[in-house]
Amino acid sequence: MPPPEKIIGVVGKTNVGKSTLFAALTMIPVKIADHPFTTIEPNVGVAYLRKKCVHVELGLSGCNPRSGFCTRGDRFIPVKVIDVAGLIPGASQGRGLGNKFMDDLRQADVLIHVVDASGSTDLEGNKGKPGTYNPVEEAELIRREIDEWFKSVVQRVWSSKISRAIATSQNPLEVIYQNLTGLSIKKRNVIEAIKAAGLENKDPRLWSQSDVDEFAVKLREASKPILIAANKADYPESRDYIKELIERFGVENVVPVSALAELILRKASQSGVIDYLPGDKEFRLIARSITSEQLKALELIDKNVLRVYGSTGVQELLRKAVFEKLHMITVYPVEDENKYTDHYGNILPDAYIVEKGTTARELAYMVHTDLGKSFLYAIDAKLKRRVGESHILEDNDVVKIVAAKSK
Template sequence: MEASSILVGIVGKTNTGKSTFFSAATEIDVPIENRPFVTIDPNIGVAYVKRKCVHLELGLIACNASNSICKSGWRFIPVKIIDVAGLVPGAHEGRGLGNMFLDHVRRADVLLLVIDASGSTDEEGRPVKPGSFDPIIEVKQMIYEFEEWMYSIIRKDWEKIARYIDTGGIQDSIGFITQRLSGLGVSRRHVAEAIQLSGLENKKLSSWTSSDLRRFTSSIRRVSKPIVIIANKADIDTAEDNIKRLRDEYKDIPVIPTSSVSELILRKSSSKGIIEYIPGDREFKIISKNTPRELSRILDKIADYMRKWGSTGVQEALNEAVFNQLSQIAVYPVEDHNKYTDKQGRILPDTILLPRGSTARDLAYRIHTELGETFIYAINAKTKQRIGESYILNDNDVIKIVAVAARKA
């Protein structure tokens, strides 16, 4: 069973550490170098969000995680993640690699905007003295480039569409716009919200000016592709002050200090058995007796960094994107609500991510269309109570679905 259909997009200026973040999160080796435009073709992989596994709350010793991973009481739930080529200012006019490659993040649900918080790369991504480039400018430029790309898609044939709708060619204008923008992963709710957010609900579409359309684009971006600022290279001294300034400047966008390179080293050291480390933890333990001296020195520095910032930030960023920005909750479907097992007797095998506000029937649909269609009732395995189709799921609910389809089976 698929845990989620969420796609996380990694975007940003070239040479900020996007691929390093990707590699740290997915444990897939990809080219990383200190120069602009290393990544050309996108990297696609699986990253994980991290939650306390519900087996702890239920007083169980262990579980048999199947569509996700349970490690030391933590459930790691997979999401898709994509790392694309870097942007430079003017990308929408074709500078650098241009912005056509953003097509690969068209369907992303949330964006990780990786920036060089240390200011050690200029606006073209060339290495410069740390502190010489202002990451606040970088964020502005990158959001501008991204929205210019969306604008170029949205404005295509816009006048024709607007006229068609306004002359009565179509009744459901929101539905029509949604359909037009579905390639951007835009839903009906997004379109309705964006129109409101831009104060355009009472304006005829054909009388929207280009600045109205830009405002609409910006709102569509905000509702359909929320951003988390990944303040990367936070391990360089110049980053700390910049992070404070970024947080002052962007009160409505989360700013997560990260050291992707540290996370990458920890993951590699862990897989080689040199350290014991659970992604996202505040600390790690060196377990190998013969750690090379140089690595030992690097690990000490990473430990200092984690004491200062709480963690490397990579896991925190993924969790922020999925649980806060996308308001997802984790739900555990089971067959046996007393033993918390599936048909094969596996304890709590699956975790499903669903948007907050989803119902018991939504969960049934996510498991299988037929289960949704023939839903009869469900059981909350924690309380053993029978619940109806419109029961709003809580985070960490354990649910048995009873359906005609399942009875036949």
């Protein structure tokens, strides 16, 4: 089985640009409008994470990806994205669309929290002048709502199932974990959360309601880390607010983004007006004719986004979410360690996004269960060196698995 795909959830106040970001990432035409609660049912799609392809390091002229694509030495690796309905303060008590949207995010591994960094929408998502509302306050309030939601889910399961089951269990940790799998959490998230909540030495049978709450918040942090997309960065009013967001949440947790700029650039590139790849720091006009309106929009993006922030920020969001928040690496399984191909001759057909710490044998299982079961050893194709089952893979490793049954 290929590595379990990582899911990025897009969350935030209503009318901040979540669906615009989703559309820019996936090129799926979804409903976008300048009023609250445009999205109700979740949008699900595939985004492509850009990363220097290992074929460049290997001195090859190209590769043949089975999924995603490779352009000018950069590999675009698929990741799943979910855009959900927006929320407003009090959502956990049922305000706005309540918690429905949150339930659509249960399966997410990391959350991109879109904030209106231009301060042009109030807490209910109504439009105002840029610079009017404070995005730091928005980010804090919405984060609290996300934590409230997590608390309520954990409390519900705790009182209906967990407390009864752990009362008689030899292994309370196992019971907790088994009953929370619907939130897409791992056993180590539960262990981390118990530690972070300072509850390691307290028997879960004796946890109070506030212990469970504290545990729930830490579990949210461990299992669904949040990265802030400081959106609408194209407004000059956003610049100071973005600095404030970075001061408050840390530079590692905030990415200045213009989802609208990315969407416009991608559309212009699709229709042959410009040459642009997601993540580029500039674009090139290639169309013979262009309307003055189009030209003006592109010039503004160049002046207010690309020259100020170095890119639209959208690829940086994906990169940080997957490689920094989720601690993933990329590895390339191959069948021929000399030609770096599968048995059809495709060069570097797969780029797997796997967790840091993945071993050669675990990779074998991802390629095929049979390969995992009858694993003999692996070959580090760059060094042409044999490695054993517990060898820990590194980013950009190219690996051949040798198994008893394989030829």
